[in-house]
Amino acid sequence: METATIQLQEIIQTSLTKHIDYKAYRSLVHQLVEDKSNSGNEKSEALADYTMLNDKRMKRWDKTVKVNEATQQFLANYKEKVTFLVITESWCGDAAHVIPVINKVAELNPNLDLKLVFRDENEALTDNFLTNGGRAIPKLIALDQGNNVLFTFGPRPSTATNLVNQYKAENGAITPEFKQDLQHWYNKDKGQTIINDLVTFLSNTK
Numbered sequence: 001m002e003t004a005t006i007q008l009q010e011i012i013q014t015s016l017t018k019h020i021d022y023k024a025y026r027s028l029v030h031q032l033v034e035d036k037s038n039s040g041n042e043k044s045e046a047l048a049d050y051t052m053l054n055d056k057r058m059k060r061w062d063k064t065v066k067v068n069e070a071t072q073q074f075l076a077n078y079k080e081k082v083t084f085l086v087i088t089e090s091w092c093g094d095a096a097h098v099i100p101v102i103n104k105v106a107e108l109n110p111n112l113d114l115k116l117v118f119r120d121e122n123e124a125l126t127d128n129f130l131t132n133g134g135r136a137i138p139k140l141i142a143l144d145q146g147n148n149v150l151f152t153f154g155p156r157p158s159t160a161t162n163l164v165n166q167y168k169a170e171n172g173a174i175t176p177e178f179k180q181d182l183q184h185w186y187n188k189d190k191g192q193t194i195i196n197d198l199v200t201f202l203s204n205t206k
Helices: 005-014 022-034 045-064 068-076 093-107 123-127 160-173 176-189 191-201
Strands: 082-088 110-116 140-145 147-154
Touching: 005 110, 005 123, 022 045, 022 068, 022 093, 022 110, 045 093, 068 191, 082 093, 082 191, 093 176, 093 191, 140 191, 160 176, 160 191
Parallel strands: 082 110
Antiparallel strands: 082 140, 140 147
């Protein structure tokens, strides 16, 4: 095994020792709201406000995300054991939309194990899974039983990624107005693109 691969597996293993499950993550984010704070190295009123908003978003998605029968059947028949290691922070808007949906998928098969870690506490891990050179989150790293990387997903579902890339190409940068439009897209999509993306990736691991 190549030295780089061994080093990456060691980094992954170290991060896994610091993980929390989804229930603990939701509780932690709620406690941060109570404390008027946020996760991560930088603390600010703005990030605390985003954390409060995200707590409400996740609560809504926990109640409303639906998985169609075809996907439920696929997941019922999925036999591989996969860890969904997700890098996140409480203030991240995309994470608030994406992670509850990942959790809904993982709940449908005991072979899928969702584990969450915080970006700023796991810089070495994050720096091995950059998006266009940046520490974008959420980032899902799918691992087999030997902690080999099967695939990665994030920070956004495929359609949202295309929308962002197209807007950047045409306008040079993301604007507050576009961010608002992206929130509307998430609300309209209801997590279905995330579910479809995950099913596509998992299909390729069989």
